[in-house]
Amino acid sequence: xxxxxxxxxxxxxxxxxxxxxxxxxxxxxxxxxxxxxxxxxxxxxxxxxxxxxxxxxxxxxxxxxxxxxxxxxxxxxxxxxxxxxxxxxxxxxxxxxxxxxxxxxxxxxxxxxxxxxxxxxxxxxxxxxxxxxxxxxxxxxxxxxxxxxxxxxxxxxxxxxxxxxxxxxxxxxxxxxxxxxxxxxxxxxxxxxxxxxxxxxxxxxxxxxxxxxxxxxxxxxxxxxxxxxxxxxxxxxxxxxxxxxxxxxxxxxxxxxxxxxxxxxxxxxxxxxxxxxxxxxxxxxxxxxxxxxxxxxxxxxxxxxxxxxxxxxxxxxxxxxxxxxxxxxxxxxxxxxxxxxxxxxxxxxxxxxxxxxxxxxxxxxxxxxxxxxxxxxxxxxxxxxxxxxxxxxxxxxxxxxxxxxxxxxxxxxxxxxxxxxxxxxxxxxxxxxxxxxxxxxxxxxxxxxxxxxxxxxxxxxxxxxxxxxxxxxxxxxxxxxxxxxxxxxxxxxxxxxxxxxxxxxxxxxxxxxxxxxxxxxxxxxxxxxxxxxxxxxxxxxxxxxxxxxxxxxxxxxxxxxxxxxxxxxxxxxxxxxxxxxxxxxxxxxxxxxxxxxxxxxxxxxxxxxxxxxxxxxxxxxxxxxxxxxxxxxxxxxxxxxxxxxxxxxxxxxxxxxxxxxxxxxx
Amino acid sequence: xxxxxxxxxxxxxxxxxxxxxxxxxxxxxxxxxxxxxxxxxxxxxxxxxxxxxxxxxxxxxxxxxxxxxxxxxxxxxxxxxxxxxxxxxxxxxxxxxxxx
Numbered sequence: 001x002x003x004x005x006x007x008x009x010x011x012x013x014x015x016x017x018x019x020x021x022x023x024x025x026x027x028x029x030x031x032x033x034x035x036x037x038x039x040x041x042x043x044x045x046x047x048x049x050x051x052x053x054x055x056x057x058x059x060x061x062x063x064x065x066x067x068x069x070x071x072x073x074x075x076x077x078x079x080x081x082x083x084x085x086x087x088x089x090x091x092x093x094x095x096x097x098x099x100x101x102x103x104x105x106x107x108x109x110x111x112x113x114x115x116x117x118x119x120x121x122x123x124x125x126x127x128x129x130x131x132x133x134x135x136x137x138x139x140x141x142x143x144x145x146x147x148x149x150x151x152x153x154x155x156x157x158x159x160x161x162x163x164x165x166x167x168x169x170x171x172x173x174x175x176x177x178x179x180x181x182x183x184x185x186x187x188x189x190x191x192x193x194x195x196x197x198x199x200x201x202x203x204x205x206x207x208x209x210x211x212x213x214x215x216x217x218x219x220x221x222x223x224x225x226x227x228x229x230x231x232x233x234x235x236x237x238x239x240x241x242x243x244x245x246x247x248x249x250x251x252x253x254x255x256x257x258x259x260x261x262x263x264x265x266x267x268x269x270x271x272x273x274x275x276x277x278x279x280x281x282x283x284x285x286x287x288x289x290x291x292x293x294x295x296x297x298x299x300x301x302x303x304x305x306x307x308x309x310x311x312x313x314x315x316x317x318x319x320x321x322x323x324x325x326x327x328x329x330x331x332x333x334x335x336x337x338x339x340x341x342x343x344x345x346x347x348x349x350x351x352x353x354x355x356x357x358x359x360x361x362x363x364x365x366x367x368x369x370x371x372x373x374x375x376x377x378x379x380x381x382x383x384x385x386x387x388x389x390x391x392x393x394x395x396x397x398x399x400x401x402x403x404x405x406x407x408x409x410x411x412x413x414x415x416x417x418x419x420x421x422x423x424x425x426x427x428x429x430x431x432x433x434x435x436x437x438x439x440x441x442x443x444x445x446x447x448x449x450x451x452x453x454x455x456x457x458x459x460x461x462x463x464x465x466x467x468x469x470x471x472x473x474x475x476x477x478x479x480x481x482x483x484x485x486x487x488x489x490x491x492x493x494x495x496x497x498x499x500x501x502x503x504x505x506x507x508x509x510x511x512x513x514x515x516x517x518x519x520x521x522x523x524x525x526x527x528x529x530x531x532x533x534x535x536x537x538x539x540x541x542x543x544x545x546x547x548x549x550x551x552x553x554x555x556x557x558x559x560x561x562x563x564x565x566x567x568x569x570x571x572x573x574x575x576x577x578x579x580x581x582x583x584x585x586x587x588x589x590x591x592x593x594x595x596x597x598x599x600x601x602x603x604x605x606x607x608x609x610x611x612x613x614x615x616x617x618x619x620x621x622x623x624x625x626x627x628x629x630x631x632x633x634x635x636x637x638x639x640x641x642x643x644x645x646x647x648x649x650x651x652x653x654x655x656x657x658x659x660x661x662x663x664x665x666x
Numbered sequence: 667x668x669x670x671x672x673x674x675x676x677x678x679x680x681x682x683x684x685x686x687x688x689x690x691x692x693x694x695x696x697x698x699x700x701x702x703x704x705x706x707x708x709x710x711x712x713x714x715x716x717x718x719x720x721x722x723x724x725x726x727x728x729x730x731x732x733x734x735x736x737x738x739x740x741x742x743x744x745x746x747x748x749x750x751x752x753x754x755x756x757x758x759x760x761x762x763x764x765x766x
Contacts, residue, residue, distance in 0.1 A: 643758070647689050 003052055005065050005082040005135060008092070011042040012127035019124065023117025032107050035120035039103045039127060043096040053089055058514065061085055064137055064201060075196050083137035083200050087515045090337060091134035091269055094344045095262050099127050101482040102257040105352050108479035109253050109359055119159060119251070126152035130262050134269060139188050139198040142270070146184070146234065149263045150177045156258060157250040169246035176243040180233015184270075187226035194219055200273070207276045213283070220277050224284025227274055228291065235267025235321050237295045242588055244318055248310040252355030255310060260317050261348035265340045268324040272333040275516050279331065289329020289410075293418045296322030298585075300428040304435070305571075305582045308365050309354045312436050316391065317347055319425060323406050326422060332409030334512045338497050339406055342398035345493045346390035349486035353384035356475040356483065357440060364447060367439040374441040376472035379480045381441050383487035388437045390490040392430035393549045398494030404542050405499060411541060419541075426545050430552025438560035447472070501538040673714035680707030694749070694756045698742055705735050 015038030023031050056063060062085035070078045084092075103123060110119050129148025136142040150173075158170030191198060195206045213221050231237065236244035247259045258264070271278065271288060278285040296319045303315035320343050327336035358365055360377050374381040390397035393404065403426060410419040474480070498504020559567050571578045580586065637648070684704030691697050709728045716724025746756070753761055 640762075643689050646685075650685050650689065 002065055003049055003063070003084075005049065005084060006067060006080075008042050008045050008049070008096070009128050009131035009135065011038045011045070012124040012131070014038055016121045016124035016128060019117050020121030023121060026117060028111075028116055031117045031120055035124055036100070036103050036107070038124060039096070039100045042127065042131070043100045046092050046096040049084070050089060050093060053084065061514065062201070066137070070141070076192055076198075078138050078140040078198055080141065081137035081199075082135045084135065085515050086512045087269075087272060087337065088134050090341060090512070092131070094341055095127070095130050095134060098261045098344050098348050098486075099130075099257060101485055102253050102261070102348065102352065105256075105355070105479050105482040106251075106253040108476045109355055110251060111476075113251070115159070119156075122152055122155045122159070123254070123257070126156070126258060126263070130266075133266055137200055139191065139200075139203075142273075143181075143184065143188065146230075146266060146270075147181065149258070149266065150174060150181070150234070153177075153247070153258050153263055156254040157247045159250055159254070163249070166249040169243075169249040173243040173247050176240050177233045180230045180240050183226045183229025183233070184231075187223045187230065190219065190223050190226065204276045207280065210280055212280045217283055218281075220281040221284045224274070224278050224281040225287060227270065227277070228284060228288055231267030231271055231288075231325070232291060233267075234270075235264050235325070236318050237267070237291050237321065237325060238298060241295060241299065241318050242591060245311055245314045245584070248308070248314050252310065252351055252358060255314070256348045256351030256355065259314070260351050261344040264317065264321060265324065265344065268321065268328060268336050268340050271325070271328045272337055272516075275328075275331075275333050278328070285329055285331065287329070288325050289415060289418055292322045292325025292327075292329055293421050294322070295319065296326060296425045297421050297428070298322075300425045300432065302581060302584050303432045304428060305578065307367055309357065309367050309370070309436060309440065310351070310365055312367075312432060313347070313350055313354060316350075316429065316433065317343075319429060320347065320391070323403060323422065323425075326418060327406040327409060330409050330413040330415055330418065332406060332413070333516050334509050335402065335405040335409050337512060338508050339399075339402035342390065342402040342490070342493050345486055346387040346397075346399055346490040349383060349387040349483060349490055350391065352479070352483055352486065353380050353387060356380040356479055357472075359475050359479070360472045361447060367436065369447045370440045370445070371443040371447075372441070372445040373472060376445075377474045379474060379483060383480075383483040384437065384441070386487040386490050388433045390494075392433050392552065393426050393545060394430075394553075395546060396491075396494070398490050398492070400546070401494035401497050401499070404545055405497065407545055408499075408538050408541055412538075423545055423548055427548035427552045430549035431556050432552075434553045434556030435560050438556055442561055443564060445472070499538065501535040501542070670714055670718045674711055677707045677711040677714065680704070680710065683707075692757050692759055694746055694758050694761075697758065698739075698746070702735060702739070705731055 015034050018034050019026070019031055023034075026034075053061075053063065062083055064081060064083050066079055066081040068080045070080050072078075103120075106119070106123065110116060113119065126149060129145045129152055131145070133142055133145025133149060136145060154170045154174040157173050158167045160166045161170070188198060191203065195203055197203055197206070207220070210220060213219075233240045244259060244264065248255055250259070278288065299315045299318035299322065303312050303319060306312045306315060320339070324336040324339050324343070327333070327339060357370065357373060357377060357380060360373075360380070361370065364370065386397065390399040393400045395401075407419055407422050407426070410422055495504075497506055497508035499506055559570075583589075681704050684700045684702075684707060687700030687703065688697055691700065709731055712724040712728050712731075714724075716722065716728075749761060750756060755761070
């Protein structure tokens with residue numbers, strides 16, 4: 001039975017084509033209808049597919065649809081096809097569902113912006129590529145989506161391309177991702193070389209005959225590590241995370257959709273999808289866990305001191321992605337995907353709420369100029385509260401269940417150091433999120449006096465300039481309703497995965513388990529600890545992480561509500577350390593000095609001035625010059641004097657005759 | 667009988683005189699005559715070979731050349747008269763209006 005799954009990605013593509021090619025002349029209402037209509041259609045179809053999927057018997061899963069051969073070269077061929085299993089179904093629903101909500105929100109947020117049709121065309125094309133990425137039935141097609149979302153991300157980060165910082169941020173994101181893509185491509189080449197196929201189904205069959213590389217590194221370890229390089233680029237992990245904070249130059253709904261909820265989780269999806277490879281390469285999997293853990297605590301520490309509301313959220317995203325990698329690294333792919341889902345809800349919500357604040361303040365992004373906003377933006381306040389509690393990991397919000405599951409897997413897999421860092425990070429997460437919450441919504445409003453100053457700071461591009469701004473105001477309904485829906489999801493989203501230790505039935509685990517059980521058959525993947533004996537331990541560990549989250553809350557309350565003058569004094573006391581963290585550990589400067597400057601110098605002096613100008617240009621120039629000089633010398637033969645021509649003919653004829661006579665005499 | 671080589675040497679001398687005249691002289695009528703001299707030098711070698719080899723083709727060629735030469739003389743002299751009427755000179759170096 002075919003579900004005609006190919007229609008799903010094509011729906012947003014159609015929207016993008018119509019809006020992108022013709023939208024310039026359309027009124028805004030029509031652009032909205034097209035962009036939202038096609039996205040909504042994709043979401044509805046995804047729901048229908050989910051219902052159909054529920055009716056499939058276990059042996060019909062994965063449901064694979066093949067449409068055509070895309071390319072074939074020798075033994076190798078790749079096809080257009082769709083691979084639908086529990087994992088891609090979850091991703092499909094997240095992408096279309098959250099994507100649709102953010103489209104709705106964008107209608108309100110982008111109302112005053114130029115290039116309205118362009119924005120929605122980009123957003124739709126992002127949906128197309130993201131759906132291609134998650135639905136593809138082979139790595140090559142996945143790579144198309146992988147690159148496509150990178151393109152959409154570039155276009156949307158640089159949406160206000162007249163602003164130099166935005167254009168640069170777009171370039172930075174794209175180029176940093178290229179580094180990761182290089183690794184991913186190499187992994188694909190290795191797969192083609194050794195297995196001859198990139199189709200998931202046949203690849204898993206071949207990989208499953210491969211022994212576990214526990215004794216030493218081998219082919220699968222190399223492939224896994226290269227895939228990790230690709231994932232660090234797309235999912236903003238150490239060392240390639242630097243582009244994500246800069247990506248906040250884009251419109252806030254873009255940050256919510258692409259740089260929090262969906263695109264940056266592509267790396268996690270890819271690692272989870274490649275679980276058969278990682279399960280047979282424990283070293284590569286450990287590298288995933290280490291990278292994820294380090295990123296989690298590193299980004300969280302930067303997030304603590306940032307003052308730009310979107311920057312805090314950006315570092316928080318990097319940190320949460322680190323959790324997902326940590327989960328995949330300790331073979332708890334389900335936990336990673338679970339956190340991916342809850343994170344899509346609460347982080348999407350946090351960004352949208354932040355966007356609502358920025359919108360309400362006319363472009364202000366600095367939290368030092370906010371405060372007391374719960375009076376002005378009540379709906380935003382309440383939805384943001386839910387999201388903050390969710391990300392802090394306080395029960396019964398969604399983040400609690402997913403984060404706790406990851407930490408428990410880290411502990412029970414024996415990686416106690418990873419668990420320890422994860423728990424500390426959880427406390428830090430709670431602290432910086434409640435810091436944001438207190439700074440933004442409590443205390444006195446520290447912005448410009450509404451009566452005297454008409455405009456906020458011009459940080460979110462033309463946002464401030466385009467509509468005159470008085471007091472902070474709540475956002476229109478079209479923006480508030482998506483906030484509420486996401487708030488609801490952030491509250492209840494975790495309930496699908498209530499662990500057994502809390503007397504839940506963990507539907508999420510039961511749903512996704514077949515994907516990873518089939519994949520890891522015959523490997524040493526740790527057995528999920530479901531025995532009753534460990535329940536009390538698990539509860540104890542939940543208690544520890546909730547306790548740390550509460551501690552973070554209290555600390556934030558004390559520092560930013562009770563004694564708001566204290567943080568500045570502490571920053572002064574910390575001195576150089578504080579500025580170092582505020583400057584993001586100077587990683588950008590380090591990369592600039594170690595990689596970018598030498599590259600620029602090499603390109604300028606060797607490739608540009610040496611090879612391009614010195615060799616290629618010079619060969620062309622000298623060739624032309626030589627031809628000119630030769631012709632200049634020769635043109636005197638062509639004097640226009642008939643008799644000189646006749647003379648040359650005579651000389652030539654004499655030469656020929658002399659030659660022939662000489663031949664005859666010889 | 668006069669040997670063939672005598673005719674050929676005479677023919678070469680006539681041809682060389684024609685070339686020399688063509689290259690050196692400025693007067694257009696002299697140049698024209700030099701051309702005729704070259705043609706007749708060639709004609710002489712044709713008939714010499716024809717007589718030597720007892721072939722008719724050489725004679726036929728000479729007739730052709732004479733016909734062409736006659737036609738050329740008619741056209742050429744007409745051009746020379748036309749040029750003289752407009753430019754009032756027979757010096758080829760001064761008939762150079764088409765030169766750049």
